[in-house]
Amino acid sequence: MNxxxxxxxxxxxxxxxxxxxxxxxxxxxxxxxxxxxxxKALRAGTDLVAALVVGIFIGYWVDRxxxxxxxxxxxxxxxxxxxxxxxxYRSQTGQDYKVGFKxxxxxxxxxxxxxGNGKTD
Amino acid sequence: xxxxxxxxxxxxxxxxxxxxxYDVSFTQSSLWMAFAVIAATLLMTLSMRSKSVIPxxxxxxxxxxxxxIAGMVHEALGHEGRKYFAFVxxxxxxxxxxxxxxxxxxxxxxxxxxVVTGTLALMVxxxxxxxxxxxxxxxxxxxxxxxxxxxxxxxxxxxxxIVSYLSRPISLSVRLFANMVAxxxxxxxxxxxxxxxxxxxxxxxxxxxxxxxINTALVGLEILIAFIQAYVFAILTCMYxxxxxxxx
Numbered sequence: 001m002n003x004x005x006x007x008x009x010x011x012x013x014x015x016x017x018x019x020x021x022x023x024x025x026x027x028x029x030x031x032x033x034x035x036x037x038x039x040k041a042l043r044a045g046t047d048l049v050a051a052l053v054v055g056i057f058i059g060y061w062v063d064r065x066x067x068x069x070x071x072x073x074x075x076x077x078x079x080x081x082x083x084x085x086x087x088x089y090r091s092q093t094g095q096d097y098k099v100g101f102k103x104x105x106x107x108x109x110x111x112x113x114x115x116g117n118g119k120t121d
Numbered sequence: 122x123x124x125x126x127x128x129x130x131x132x133x134x135x136x137x138x139x140x141x142x143y144d145v146s147f148t149q150s151s152l153w154m155a156f157a158v159i160a161a162t163l164l165m166t167l168s169m170r171s172k173s174v175i176p177x178x179x180x181x182x183x184x185x186x187x188x189x190i191a192g193m194v195h196e197a198l199g200h201e202g203r204k205y206f207a208f209v210x211x212x213x214x215x216x217x218x219x220x221x222x223x224x225x226x227x228x229x230x231x232x233x234x235x236v237v238t239g240t241l242a243l244m245v246x247x248x249x250x251x252x253x254x255x256x257x258x259x260x261x262x263x264x265x266x267x268x269x270x271x272x273x274x275x276x277x278x279x280x281x282x283i284v285s286y287l288s289r290p291i292s293l294s295v296r297l298f299a300n301m302v303a304x305x306x307x308x309x310x311x312x313x314x315x316x317x318x319x320x321x322x323x324x325x326x327x328x329x330x331x332x333x334x335i336n337t338a339l340v341g342l343e344i345l346i347a348f349i350q351a352y353v354f355a356i357l358t359c360m361y362x363x364x365x366x367x368x369x
Contacts, residue, residue: 046299050292054284078285079277083284087292 043091048084056081124316126309129234130302150231157218157231171220186214197359201272206361212245220301220347226342232350233301235294242294245358253365281284293357297350304343311336328361 059076063069134146169177176184192209194202216232223230231237254260265282266275311332318329 043296046292046296047288050295051284051288054288054292057282079280080288081282082281083288086281086285087288 036076042090047087047091048081051084052077052080067114124309124313126306126313129229129305129309132234143287149229150237153222153229153231154215154219156239157222160222161214193356194267197356198345199338201366202362203357208248209358209362212241212358213351216241216297217348217351218355220351221344222349223301223305224344230301230305230351232297233305235298236277238294238298239290241354242290242297244363245293246290249361250364251357252362253296253368256366257368261365261368264364289357289361293354297354299348302351304339304346308343309338311339 055076055078056073059073059080062072062076066072132150134144134148134150135152136147138144138146154218164179165183168177171177171180173180187210190213191206194206194209198205219232219237221231222228223232253264265279265286267278267282270278314332315329315336318325318332
């Protein structure tokens with residue numbers, strides 16, 4: 001009986017340690033990228049494409065408006081790409097869509113600059 | 122016997138209705154949206170009816186949901202965030218219910234339509250922008266002008282920042298919509314494999330179990346994704362509100 005409860009206590013401690021590990025660096029110690037990294041990578045796709053779509057859309061309407069076909073579209077594709085990479089840069093560095101450059105203050109609890117919001121997909 | 126895996130997303134009007142040349146029929150999508158609202162309301166009210174100190178299972182679930190979102194809002198917006206809790210919570214519940222009710226066989230996933238997710242995302246986006254403008258006036262637009270930016274670069278950077286800002290509702294809506302469509306299509310495709318193999322004879326019939334096993338796992342995965350996507354939607358709503366309130 002006592003043996004069993006000791007064993008359980010040991011298991012709980014190990015699990016707690018693992019959880020703490022995951023909470024601090026998003027790594028479960030298995031050598032594979034943690035859940036955080038994976039979800040960030042998945043998110044990057046939509047972020048890049050969304051900005052590009054906005055860029056192309058604006059470029060297309062600028063062309064219609066100023067009759068500058070195709071220069072507006074070409075210019076805004078590049079602007080869209082830049083904005084897309086900016087989006088990715090921000091989500092990867094944990095600034096999470098903040099407009100304007102300003103590294104976020106380190107989070108008090110985990111010490112990561114993420115503010116604990118990196119668990120988004 | 123093979124069915125089109127995309128057929129499940131077809132909108133079917135239940136009560137045809139045309140007003141002023143617009144098709145405003147009550148569709149099965151509207152029906153499930155109504156179900157989602159009713160389900161969320163019932164969950165919140167019925168489970169909290171007893172208000173016991175030792176919570177029942179239902180009450181426990183409701184309290185967990187409440188605390189989950191309250192914690193999220195508090196972490197992102199601080200004390201200021203209390204005001205916006207109802208908004209974030211409503212957005213979270215409607216998305217969660219839409220995703221989860223969609224997991225019931227023969228139901229309809231209204232979050233698998235970009236019109237729905239787009240409207241939700243646009244609502245969040247406009248709300249955040251309006252709150253920003255109301256709180257900060259024209260000062261809000263300094264959001265697009267990072268501090269310490271050289272004036273030579275200003276036109277280009279401001280343009281990029283605006284495009285980045287405008288891309289928010291698109292990436293928010295596309296993410297939810299794409300996840301839902303992809304998941305439900307995949308489940309249907311594997312279910313189709315099962316049906317096709319079962320319809321054949323001999324070894325194919327026995328093999329029909331394999332896609333079924335995979336589909337069972339997929340259902341579990343889809344329930345996880347249904348929750349994660351609602352969570353993402355809510356946390357990004359918080360992030361956007363945070364930008365509008367704090368102006369970095």
